[in-house]
Amino acid sequence: MALRCKRAFSAYVDGRPRVVKTGQLVPDDDPIVKGREASFESVDAHLSARRQRVEQATADPGEPRDLTPPTPASKSASDSKTPSRRGRSSSK
Secondary structure, three states: EEEEOOOOOOEEEEEEEEEEEOOOOOEEEOOOOOOOOOHEEHHHHHHHHHHHOOOOOOOOOOOOOOOOOOOOOOOOOOOOOOOOOOOOOOOO
């Protein structure tokens, strides 16, 4: 199973420096994981957390859709003023 790095870090593994970047996938039996388990999460856990944040744009088959249009935002006092008619003469 693969693990996803939650925050970047560097460490020595087998006497050599190694950098693991945020979002990088590593096998769960990789020596970099040992003792640093808090810096990793399972890919399944990461994906399920992302799915919960995504809004569904369409209804599932058999589900009714809400077709009520959104209510318009109320106009402020400055928006409701009649526009001025500059540049036109009022005499005829």
